[in-house]
Amino acid sequence: MNTTNTILEIRQLSRSYRSVKAIRELSLSINAGQAFGLLGPNGSGKTTTLSIIAGILKQDAGTYSWFGEDPPTPQQRTKIGSLIENPHFYPYLTLEQNLKIICEIKQIGYNDIDRVLEETKLSERKKSRFKTLSLGMKQRLGIAAALLGDPQILVLDEPTNGLDPEGIAEVRDTVMAQVEKGKTLILASHILSEVEKICSHVAILKNGELLASGSVEEILAEEEVVEFSCAENEKLKAILQNSDIVLHTRTENGLLVATLAPGMQSSDLNKFAFENLFVITHLRSRKKSLEAHFLELVK
Amino acid sequence: MKKLLRIEQIKILNYLPFQVLLGLYVLAIILGLVIYPLFDKQVPIVSLTDLFRFPDVWPFMTWITEPYNTMLALIVIMVTTNEFTNHTFKTQVIFGLGRAELLWQKLALIFILAMVATLLVTITSVLLGLSYSYKxxxxxxxxxxxxxLPYFLSSVAYMTFGLLFAILIKNTASAILGFIGFRTFLEPVLFLILRKYEIKWFLPMRANTRLTPLPNLIEMFEQKLDGDGEAMEASAMEILPKGLPMWANILLVLGYVALTVFISFRLMQKKKLT
Structure with missing residues (x-):
């Protein structure tokens, strides 16, 4: 295993709130350059997980390490831009003063403040007090603070929370731009389309347990279902059963319906059939959306 | 440490209640300077200005300004509980401060406020001493x-005590109530209950106020008054509380400060910051 590439390693992390188990023995590994989505319904343990790795909550059991360094230190967090739950700042200070405090903590110069305010379209409000901001603006300031110092790692917990559709689109663009720059992103969300659009990898959580984890395509491909037919459906079905292209095949309304094996695509199936002298007359991918898979998983 | 001071400076200097309370503190000391001499004219025979002479001005001023330390403790309680209610302790940890550093910020603030208070009282005492002394x-x-020096320690002790209340209670109003209630009600009652036992001198607030004891006024005036000095002194011994010797008191309060800070650190390590 290449440890230098591992940004975050979570091992057997558990945390309970009284009798409720928020996360149970969660293990994850996130590598440099990944856009990692933490997907799950409300109460699945996303925020608990992020709070622990951000140092604001103590785990009951298990460990985690940033950059392959044990144990985690506050110093490491200065290299990470985080937004956990709602952003909290000093209500009586201006945006600029609030960001100055973050600059001091991260030990960087004040000259980055204008850039991040520009990027989150808050420049005009630079001298306003934090308490005068709207909910959406507060959220954007949280993102601005996370971007201060241009950190290589971003940890965002529901960054589009409380934003209007326009705001959501803007934040998504900002985050996507960061991902395109090659930054590592850890994004918690219960919005599937968000994860699908932004992330390269995804972990699905439910009741604090990891249900599935892998690249977004992998998880999608796992469940890729293809319907097809040819002149001799039953013969093709028999051959396919013994191949490693499909997991299983069934007959449905005179069509064959197959679930593809991981990594296989409908073209592989077509090619296989052609090589075995079957001419496929009908082929349609019933690619399950992440949403369908997600709902199935968390059911 | 420089980093922590700069952060605290941004937070504090732009915080209106801090400015108001600190302003009140300074005003209280200055007003005292104006008001005490005014009373003077109404008291026959003894003059309060006698107390403003060197070297009596030192024990008198430390004694009279000691209750003002409550205001400093309130400042510390407010700025600390605010960090909890605004969830800004959490924000600072997320961006890279350690939990211990959160507390070091406040300890640095306490140190600076105590320095300011001590300096202010010193300057006042020197000014008074210079204007009223004959010799x-x-x-x-x-x-x-x-x-x-004990005055400085007393300031620090007040504020660290306030800090502990703030961390324990988290809510501004409750922490202030708790602190004032403890100082003006709970401990005095305990003192009364324990009045027969020497342990009463070990109560934290009592030990703290004993750092700046009530000056032996009668002894001070005695030189000015005709009459039986010895009898006066004997009656003074009756009135004045005895308690521990100063050096023991200093050690005791140092111990209390160390204990308070230790407990505060332990609490901060465990506290949920969300």
Whole structure:
């Protein structure tokens, strides 16, 4: 295993709130350059997980390490831009003063403040007090603070929370731009389309347990279902059963319906059939959306 | 540490209630300067201005300004509970401060406020001493000036005690109520209950106020008054509380400060910051 590439390693992390188990023995590994989505319904343990790795909550059991360094230190967090739950700042200070405090903590110069305010379209409000901001603006300031110092790692917990559709689109663009720059992103969300659009990898959580984890395509491909037919459906079905292209095949309304094996695509199936002298007359991918898979998983 | 001071400076200097309370503190000391001499004219025979002479001005000023330390403790309680209610402790940890550093910020603030208070009272005492003393030599002026050290310690003790209340209770109003209630009600009642036992001198607030004891006024005035000095002194011994010797008191309060800070650190390590 290449440890230098591992940004975050979570091992057997558990945390309970009284009798409720928020996360149970969660293990994850996130590598440099990944856009990692933490997907799950409300109460699945996303925020608990992020709070622990951000140092604001103590785990009951298990460990985690940033950059392959044990144990985690506050110093490491200065290299990470985080937004956990709602952003909290000093209500009586201006945006600029609030960001100055973050600059001091991260030990960087004040000259980055204008850039991040520009990027989150808050420049005009630079001298306003934090308490005068709207909910959406507060959220954007949280993102601005996370971007201060241009950190290589971003940890965002529901960054589009409380934003209007326009705001959501803007934040998504900002985050996507960061991902395109090659930054590592850890994004918690219960919005599937968000994860699908932004992330390269995804972990699905439910009741604090990891249900599935892998690249977004992998998880999608796992469940890729293809319907097809040819002149001799039953013969093709028999051959396919013994191949490693499909997991299983069934007959449905005179069509064959197959679930593809991981990594296989409908073209592989077509090619296989052609090589075995079957001419496929009908082929349609019933690619399950992440949403369908997600709902199935968390059911 | 420089980093922590700069952060605290941004937070504090732009915080209106802090400015108001600190302003009140300074005003209270200045007003005292104006008001005490005014009373003077109404008291026959003894003059309060006698107390403003070197070296008596030192014990008198430390004693009279000691209750003002409550205001400093309130400042510390407010700025600390605010960090909890605004969830800004959490924000600072997320961006890279350690939990211990959160507390070091407040301890640095306490140290600076105590320095300011001590300096202010020192300057006031020197000014008073210079204007009211008949005889002025360096020796006389500096006699008793060591009392500013226990005064500084007393300031620190008040504020660390306030800090502990703030961390324990988190809510501003409740923490202030808790602190004032403890100082003005709970501990005095405990003192009364324990009045027969020497342990009463070990109560934290009592030990703290004993750092700046009520000056032996009668002994001070005695030289001015005709009559039986010895009898006066005997009655003074009856009135004045005895308690621990100063050095033991200093050690005791140092112990309390250390304990308070230790407990505060332990609490901060465990506290959920969300």
């Amino acid at each position: 002025l030599t360096l020796n006389i002026a500096l006699e008793n000036s060591w009392m500013m």
